[in-house]
Amino acid sequence: MSKVELISRRLLDKLQEQMSRSSTIYILTSFAMKSGVRLLKDSLRAAAERGADIKICVGDYLFVTQPEALRELISIHPDIEVRLYRSEGISFHPKAYLFEDTEGGYFIVGSSNLSRSALTDGVEWNLGLDKSVDEDVFAEAMEQFLKLFYAPETVPVNAETAADYEKQHQDYHQRHPNLARIWAENEEIELMLPTETEKKQEGETADKVDVVHETAAPYGTIQPRFAQVEALERLEAAYEEGYDKAMVVMATGLGKTYLAAFFARRFSRVLFIAHREEILRQAKQSFERVIPDRTAGLYDGNQKEGNADMVFASIFTLSMKKHLHSFRPDAFDLIIVDEFHHAAARSYERVLCYFQPKFLLGITATPDRSDNKDVYALCDGNVAYRIDFIEAVQRGWLAPFHYYGVYDDTDYSQIKWLGNRYDEEELLQVQLREEVAEKILRAWEKYKKTRTLVFCSSIRQADFLSQYFQRHGYRTVSLHSKQTAISRKQAIAMLERRELDAIFTVDLFNEGVDIPSVDTLLFVRPTESLTVFTQQVGRGLRLYKGKDYCVIIDLIGNYRNADVKLRLFDTRREETKKTARESVVPTVPETCELHLDIQAIHLLEEMQKKRQPRKERLLADYRELKQELGRRPTYLELHLQGRSEAAEYKQEFGSYVGFLYWAGELSELEKEVFLKHEPWLVEVERTVMSKSYKMVVLKAMLERGPSGWHQPITPQEAAPFFHRYLTEKEYRKRIDFSDGETKRLWEYDQEKVSRLIARMPMTKWSGSSNGLISFENNVFALQFSIAREHEEILYNWTKEICEYRLHVYFEKKEGLMN
Numbered sequence: 001m002s003k004v005e006l007i008s009r010r011l012l013d014k015l016q017e018q019m020s021r022s023s024t025i026y027i028l029t030s031f032a033m034k035s036g037v038r039l040l041k042d043s044l045r046a047a048a049e050r051g052a053d054i055k056i057c058v059g060d061y062l063f064v065t066q067p068e069a070l071r072e073l074i075s076i077h078p079d080i081e082v083r084l085y086r087s088e089g090i091s092f093h094p095k096a097y098l099f100e101d102t103e104g105g106y107f108i109v110g111s112s113n114l115s116r117s118a119l120t121d122g123v124e125w126n127l128g129l130d131k132s133v134d135e136d137v138f139a140e141a142m143e144q145f146l147k148l149f150y151a152p153e154t155v156p157v158n159a160e161t162a163a164d165y166e167k168q169h170q171d172y173h174q175r176h177p178n179l180a181r182i183w184a185e186n187e188e189i190e191l192m193l194p195t196e197t198e199k200k201q202e203g204e205t206a207d208k209v210d211v212v213h214e215t216a217a218p219y220g221t222i223q224p225r226f227a228q229v230e231a232l233e234r235l236e237a238a239y240e241e242g243y244d245k246a247m248v249v250m251a252t253g254l255g256k257t258y259l260a261a262f263f264a265r266r267f268s269r270v271l272f273i274a275h276r277e278e279i280l281r282q283a284k285q286s287f288e289r290v291i292p293d294r295t296a297g298l299y300d301g302n303q304k305e306g307n308a309d310m311v312f313a314s315i316f317t318l319s320m321k322k323h324l325h326s327f328r329p330d331a332f333d334l335i336i337v338d339e340f341h342h343a344a345a346r347s348y349e350r351v352l353c354y355f356q357p358k359f360l361l362g363i364t365a366t367p368d369r370s371d372n373k374d375v376y377a378l379c380d381g382n383v384a385y386r387i388d389f390i391e392a393v394q395r396g397w398l399a400p401f402h403y404y405g406v407y408d409d410t411d412y413s414q415i416k417w418l419g420n421r422y423d424e425e426e427l428l429q430v431q432l433r434e435e436v437a438e439k440i441l442r443a444w445e446k447y448k449k450t451r452t453l454v455f456c457s458s459i460r461q462a463d464f465l466s467q468y469f470q471r472h473g474y475r476t477v478s479l480h481s482k483q484t485a486i487s488r489k490q491a492i493a494m495l496e497r498r499e500l501d502a503i504f505t506v507d508l509f510n511e512g513v514d515i516p517s518v519d520t521l522l523f524v525r526p527t528e529s530l531t532v533f534t535q536q537v538g539r540g541l542r543l544y545k546g547k548d549y550c551v552i553i554d555l556i557g558n559y560r561n562a563d564v565k566l567r568l569f570d571t572r573r574e575e576t577k578k579t580a581r582e583s584v585v586p587t588v589p590e591t592c593e594l595h596l597d598i599q600a601i602h603l604l605e606e607m608q609k610k611r612q613p614r615k616e617r618l619l620a621d622y623r624e625l626k627q628e629l630g631r632r633p634t635y636l637e638l639h640l641q642g643r644s645e646a647a648e649y650k651q652e653f654g655s656y657v658g659f660l661y662w663a664g665e666l667s668e669l670e671k672e673v674f675l676k677h678e679p680w681l682v683e684v685e686r687t688v689m690s691k692s693y694k695m696v697v698l699k700a701m702l703e704r705g706p707s708g709w710h711q712p713i714t715p716q717e718a719a720p721f722f723h724r725y726l727t728e729k730e731y732r733k734r735i736d737f738s739d740g741e742t743k744r745l746w747e748y749d750q751e752k753v754s755r756l757i758a759r760m761p762m763t764k765w766s767g768s769s770n771g772l773i774s775f776e777n778n779v780f781a782l783q784f785s786i787a788r789e790h791e792e793i794l795y796n797w798t799k800e801i802c803e804y805r806l807h808v809y810f811e812k813k814e815g816l817m818n
Contacts, residue, residue, distance in 0.1 A: 003130040011112050011126055012039055012119040015097060019043040024100040024322055026145050027056040027114070030093045031064040035116035037072040048077035053321030057149045058114065059085040059092035060165065063173065067166035069114070070157050082157040083149055084165065088418040098141060100322065105131030105138055143301035146316035150344040152420055158630025222290050224262050226397045227254045231385040235263050238384045238812055239359055242730030246812055247362035247379040251389035252538020253398055253514065256363045257283050260336045261290035263361065267334035270310040273318065273351065274338040280312040315340065319347045329356045337378060339364040339531070345374040352378060365538060366531045377640040382812035389538055390571055393589050398541040400549040400591035403569060406443045407599035408557035410436070412526060417560065421528045424458055431461050437468040440524055440555070447553050449519040451495050452502035455536050457525035462504040465524065469502065478504045507532070516542040520551045526559035533565055549592070556600040563607040569594060584608055614652060618644055619663055632665060635804040646804065655685040657797050673793045680784065683772050684801045692736050693761040695806045696725050697780070702802060706795040712781035715754040715762060723753050732810055
């Protein structure tokens, strides 16, 4: 076989040949038609059945992809992962097929999409390259595919997302009946005359230079300090108590990577996973400083140092089955996961399902659960330690701030919202104006100190504003991935020496890069992500000799999250969450100041009035999770993976099932069961739990299955399960089975455990259950009948509530430090 070949006819034959022997199959096409999918269906199924790693990414550009093709793809085999790239009208034209086996690999790139004509007798040009032609390029192609496959713009294809796409497809084609002709013309023009477009997520390829680390101050003997001391104690305690997963929430600048390294000292082999190579390199250097006697290696697209004691791996590389399976499931004692964007969550889940570490540690700087819900879910909701930047400021571990909210009269409601960001071109039309630049300059001149970082929304805005400031006599540089005149290392050094007044950037300083001497932050972009905003604020709060506070200058307009982000500065955030209304002006620490233009206050008050009602927000959050899972989430999944707190559903609707009834999510039979047994469901949801005992007894009953769970039970029958459940995990024993009486029951004694159960919970629950439960003559019984056709439904709902309540009860909860 030729190592490089032009394939202008019958690409199908080459694809089937490669699929027949490949252990890795990655397909990336701008669109898919059912005719093309059906041609490959048998070959894909055969490959999946022998365990091949198959990932297929298709686009929705101009809604050419057929909904039937998506359904066909997900029906082939459950192990085939399919994702849809949401182009939001931006050209999406890749066509590539990547194959790898134990002997080598093969890469096809060209013009053929997934359609019958493109794969058989259509006029197409495709270039096929053997992996041996250039192994580095092949490895880069595999890595880039996975970055695109798990990009924030992608969604998993399942029954829910396919149905949603079908509606959009129909709407679009009703509005654009001549799509086929228009698309063909556009395709031809763009293939012949490609245009250079800026990367939407600028900064992905950062300058390969040394940078200032997250915890840059010299450590001497490298010992924990400040929040790290407390967090390490809490992590050690969680591990000793039998928890095998936990997360730590630490504000940017407190050294969460060093904390992970200190914790790692007690484990033999460590795996650190992140989504950016730069984070991996910095983490490797931090760990080497803390644990210099261990070997450390990178495992990414370029290096495969998997035999090291401490391995720092790219999630995209580990997502390839051949790389994942090169490690034994028990290869690592400790796995550390850094925060990541939501679309990559599925890849982390799969990797972590494979490994069997003694402990999983998630680290994040984002305080709100809705913004770090993926790390929260991976760690089973266990929070070992939590400190946000507000508390760190109060405790003197980060610098105070003076926040200035400057009114921005741009009407962002007229700019297209693309799901997770504003349309860049439309945004630039209002940003690249002299009057806007003048207003920004004047606000900066009024409030600035000595060294400024300016956070922009695009390269063009950063360049435009930097040039504008230069014309007014200031020394500035626009620093981004396309900047070649000056390196990041040089720019940082010049800013520190005050040879520069400001650095304009997009996202090069979001993660893991600090300049402690920075004392002014200027935000000239709408806040699209609270996670990113939190990270960027942290860049100015590092302690530094001579820095008494950091100035934060922020444009406040009617963009999304404008009102929400100010809560990050509020010392009373946890309290105001529980109130119906809250002040738009947050209460900041005593050492800090917050000033808002009067127009900004009026704007925020108007935005607060228009805020989505809670019922509608809960419904939207539920639907979002349902789409991701492709089915109705369980109550526990809603708690761990949902954007809103699961408890809010109980508060608003009485029970999770009550919400499902209100939302029209129940079948006719389910509605019948709900209306008949709503009092029982509400009782299980809302009964007071000073201890876990009620739910443990209920779980013992549920162990008997759908037809037997509701039968009466005696304390003696419940005792073995009750004792085993509460003593098999150290943390359960510590929390609920360690007082003077129960300590004596650690050694199982049937009679004494039965007496405990009879008293609490059976007697107490029967007395507070409004007649739903009785406990008489040593028999604990439900006082209502269940029709045979209702048994399984009510069993499943009761089990979901019971599992949710037990999980929440035993979750590791440290909360904010007092």
